[in-house]
Amino acid sequence: MGLRKVAVVGAGMTQFVRRAQETPKELAFKATRAALDSCELSIQDIDAICLGTAPDTFDGIHMNGEYLSDGVGALGKPYIRSYVGGGTGVFVPIQGWYHVASGLFDLVLVVAEEKMSSYYPHPQGAFLTIFDHTTERPLKPNLLWIFALEMNRYMATYGISKEDIAQVSVLHKRNAADHPAALLGDKKITVQDVLNSEVLAWPVQRLDVSPVSDGAVAIVLAAEHVARRITDKPIWIEGVGWSLDTAYWTNRDLAYPRYVEVAAKMAYEMAGIKEPRKEIHIAEPYDPFDYKALHHLEGLQLADRGKAIELYLNGSAKRDGNLPICPSGGLLGVGNPIAAAGLMKIAELFWQLRGEADGRQIPGSPQKGIAQAWGDLMQVGTVVIMGK
Amino acid sequence: MYPFHHPFDRPVHYEGLFPVTNRYTYGIASEKFFRALKEEGIILGTHCPHCDKLYVPGTIFCETCLSELEDWRAVDNVGRVDTFTVLYKNLDGTYRTEPEIVAFIRLGDGGLVHRLAEIDPKSVLIGMQVAAVFKPPEERTGNILDIRYFKPV
Numbered sequence: 001m002g003l004r005k006v007a008v009v010g011a012g013m014t015q016f017v018r019r020a021q022e023t024p025k026e027l028a029f030k031a032t033r034a035a036l037d038s039c040e041l042s043i044q045d046i047d048a049i050c051l052g053t054a055p056d057t058f059d060g061i062h063m064n065g066e067y068l069s070d071g072v073g074a075l076g077k078p079y080i081r082s083y084v085g086g087g088t089g090v091f092v093p094i095q096g097w098y099h100v101a102s103g104l105f106d107l108v109l110v111v112a113e114e115k116m117s118s119y120y121p122h123p124q125g126a127f128l129t130i131f132d133h134t135t136e137r138p139l140k141p142n143l144l145w146i147f148a149l150e151m152n153r154y155m156a157t158y159g160i161s162k163e164d165i166a167q168v169s170v171l172h173k174r175n176a177a178d179h180p181a182a183l184l185g186d187k188k189i190t191v192q193d194v195l196n197s198e199v200l201a202w203p204v205q206r207l208d209v210s211p212v213s214d215g216a217v218a219i220v221l222a223a224e225h226v227a228r229r230i231t232d233k234p235i236w237i238e239g240v241g242w243s244l245d246t247a248y249w250t251n252r253d254l255a256y257p258r259y260v261e262v263a264a265k266m267a268y269e270m271a272g273i274k275e276p277r278k279e280i281h282i283a284e285p286y287d288p289f290d291y292k293a294l295h296h297l298e299g300l301q302l303a304d305r306g307k308a309i310e311l312y313l314n315g316s317a318k319r320d321g322n323l324p325i326c327p328s329g330g331l332l333g334v335g336n337p338i339a340a341a342g343l344m345k346i347a348e349l350f351w352q353l354r355g356e357a358d359g360r361q362i363p364g365s366p367q368k369g370i371a372q373a374w375g376d377l378m379q380v381g382t383v384v385i386m387g388k
Numbered sequence: 389m390y391p392f393h394h395p396f397d398r399p400v401h402y403e404g405l406f407p408v409t410n411r412y413t414y415g416i417a418s419e420k421f422f423r424a425l426k427e428e429g430i431i432l433g434t435h436c437p438h439c440d441k442l443y444v445p446g447t448i449f450c451e452t453c454l455s456e457l458e459d460w461r462a463v464d465n466v467g468r469v470d471t472f473t474v475l476y477k478n479l480d481g482t483y484r485t486e487p488e489i490v491a492f493i494r495l496g497d498g499g500l501v502h503r504l505a506e507i508d509p510k511s512v513l514i515g516m517q518v519a520a521v522f523k524p525p526e527e528r529t530g531n532i533l534d535i536r537y538f539k540p541v
Contacts, residue, residue, distance in 0.1 A: 023415030029449045033456065043454040060410035070451040120411035133404050 003101040007227035007234035008093075008386065010039030010220035011347040016183045016335030019117040020214035024059040025071035027216040028113040031340075032072045035109065035218035039230050043073035046220075047105035051081045052092030052112040054338035054375075057126040060118040072111045072218070086288065086375025087242070088112065089217075089342015090382035094240040096221045097384075106223040113216040114337035123212055130377060132248075144209070146378065148201035150254045151291045155203065157255035158306025160294075162203055166194035167312040168290035169207050172326045175319065176333020178359035181344075183335035184211055194290075210288045213335035217343040219350065235353045238368070239271030239385035249378050255306075260299025260372060263381035267370070268301075271385040276301050280385075282352055282362060282369035283323060284345035287330040296372055297325070299381065324362050327352060342373035342382070349386045414530075420460065421445045422530040429522045433496045435459040442496030465520040466541055467493040467500075474509045493518055493538055502532070506539040517541040 012034025014020075014027050022030065028051075036043065049072055056064040065081025084091045089112045096110035116123040127143045154160065170189050177185035189207075197206035227234040243262035245252055252258070264276075273279045285296035297308035302323065311317045317325040328334055328348035331341045349369035351357040368387040374380060414422055417434070424432045434446035434457040441450065444463055449456055472491035477483055489504040489512060504512060505521075518538035528534040 019413070021413055021416060021419070023413065023418065026415050026417065026448055029454070033449070033454065036454070057408055060408070060412060071449065073451070073454040075451050118410045118412055120409050125407065125409075129404075129406050134402050137404060 004103055005224040006097050006100045006237045007222050007224065008219050008237065008346070008350045009222045009227050009230045009234055010035050010041065011218070011350045012036075012038050013181055013217040013340070013344060013347055014215050015181045016213045016215035016337055016340070016344075018183065018211065018213060020115060022214075024053075024061065024064065024113055024115040024118075025068055027115060027214065028068045028071040028111055031113070031216035031218040032109065032111055035111075035220050039220050041107070041220060041230070045107055046073065046077065046109045047107050048078040048099055049074045049109045049111065050092050050096040050099060051079070052083065052088040052110075052339040052343065053081065054083060054085060054088055054114055055126050058114055058116045058119050058123055058338065068113060072109065078105070084242075084376050084380050084382065086286070086338055087342065087373045087380040087382040088339040088375060089344070090286075090346065090371055090373035090384055091242060091380075092339065092343065093219060093221070093237070093346050093384055094242060094382060096219075097237050097240055100221050100223050106226045108221045109218060110221060110343070111216065111218040112339035112343035114340050115214045116212045116337060117214050144201045144204055146249065147289050147292070148204040151203050151289065153254040154291055154295060160306065160309055162195065163191060164309045164313065165208070165291050165294065166191040167309070168287070168293050169194050169332050171312060171317055172287060172290075172293070172330040172332040174333075175327055175360065176329020179329045179334050181215070182329050182333055183213055184333050185329055186333075204289065208290045210331035210336035210341075213337040213341070215335060215337035215340045215344075217340045217347055219343065219347060233354045235350050235386050235388060237384060238387045239267035239269070239273065239383075241266030241270070241381075241383040243381050244376065245379040245381075247377050247379060252379070257295050257299035257374070257381065259379055259381035260296050260374065260383070261301065261381075263383040264300045264370075264372070267383040267385050271368075271387070273368070273385065276370075277323070280323070280368055280370050281366035282327060282349060283325050284328060284330070284348055284369065284371040285325065286342065286345075286373040287326055287332050288336055290332060292374070293326065293330065296374065300370060300372060300383070319360070319362050327357065327360050327362055329360075338375075342371070345371035345373070346384060346386070353386060353388050417446050417448045424462070425534050426528040426530040429525065430462040431465060431495060431500075431520065433461055433463045433498065435461055442498070444496040444498035444500070463496050466517055467495040467538070469504070469512065469514055469516050469518055470494045470499065471514060472504060472512050491518070491538065500532070500535075502535060503537040504539070505537040
């Protein structure tokens with residue numbers, strides 16, 4: 001296709017917290033500064049900037065992309081904000097990738113920011129108006145409802161128990177205890193804790209869900225010839241994919257995320273990956289809910305349908321297992337500032353593949369990792385494959 | 389000619405709400421700025437040593453070089469009118485009983501948009517010096533309206 005190779009050469013992030021003192025712009029600045037410092041670049045070196053942030057309603061600022069622009073150093077540079085709902089954090093590096101792969105820019109800064117705590121009393125309110133105003137809104141649906149319906153469908157289709165699904169939450173929150181930026185890391189959490197947490201909308205309980213969070217993440221992308229001047233450990237973006245399912249969620253197979261499958265197949269083909277279960281060494285599937293990690297692992301073709309839970313039950317998903325899953329701690333553990341959470345997964349693959357993940361480091365020498373997010377009207381799949 | 393448009397029929401509709409409420413943090417920079425406004429009656433900026441720019445209100449970063457700013461400085465409460473407008477109507481279309489003057493007042497390399505008072509609208513000049521008039525300390529709440537208005541020097 002005549003595309004150039006693109007590497008990640010730097011990454012930085014803020015703490016993920018329930019309510020940050022910083023403004024959205026200040027959060028974005030802190031992540032940007034950390035990413036630039038990590039690869040010893042200044043903003044003058046950067047050719048263009050891609051910013052991801054979810055609905056303006058979270059930060060509470062209309063035209064939020066424009067508001068954030070000076071915090072990420074966009075003054076006088078080509079700048080674009082993308083938004084594909086929860087999928088944004090893994091889409092914005094794809095957007096950055098094609099800025100560089102196309103040959104248009106050599107160095108691109110990619111930033112994702114979210115400050116959900118501004119929305120008061122609860123950011124869930126931002127989702128009350130995403131449903132059809134005549135057929136659904138009179139019933140007052142919210143996202144917990146919808147995911148409870150989907151989770152129940154998934155459990156019933158494959159005969160999976162709540163006890164087993166709780167293992168996902170336990171592993172991710174335990175992993176997050178090793179992440180210095182994590183909000184909900186907990187080394188001691190048990191399946192029983194998850195099953196004893198309050199029921200929000202059955203079968204979804206409090207500890208099945210990721211927390212509302214504030215935070216920002218930034219990475220620096222470079223064309224091959226520039227990347228090799230900046231670092232001797234570039235991490236390549238080897239494949240990208242994204243795909244949209246039907247806008248109407250009831251027209252979908254709720255037990256299987258087709259949107260993830262299509263996006264993953266696009267990315268695998270680009271990366272030349274024929275046997276993902278052998279070639280992928282780290283997976284960071286999108287895990288806003290514990291069952292969603294399973295759902296997405298199946299869409300990513302890393303497990304047969306209904307069988308992703310076995311990766312958790314047989315120990316494969318642990319950091320020292322055959323396919324470590326969410327070694328970062330994921331959204332369930334590190335936190336879920338929507339767009340920033342997806343880009344956190346990209347940053348995690350960067351640190352893991354470089355051997356810089358400290359207490360979270362996967363043993364051996366992992367060669368390839370995959371990150372995925374999901375969003376829009378629960379319909380978009382975004383996938384990035386990275387390798388050494 | 390317009391098969392679906394009947395000017396005297398209203399389309400059947402459905403009423404709904406799109407409610408949004410927010411609770412904003414001041415932020416690192418603004419909290420410092422508004423505390424100084426409230427407690428000391430001063431206007432704070434930050435200086436970038438690399439770009440020699442004085443940001444007013446102060447920010448924690450320089451938008452030009454993206455370095456972190458730590459040099460907080462009180463600026464003079466007197467600035468110059470960079471531009472202004474005179475408001476005659478309210479947002480709901482009704483006429484104001486008194487016109488209101490709104491100006492951009494240059495302070496350092498930034499400035500504030502604020503009200504001008506104690507002057508006839510016809511006498512306002514671009515470039516004129518104006519000074520901040522603060523509410524009494526006990527009435528200040530950490531709000532941009534702790535400055536009541538600017539008035540000619």
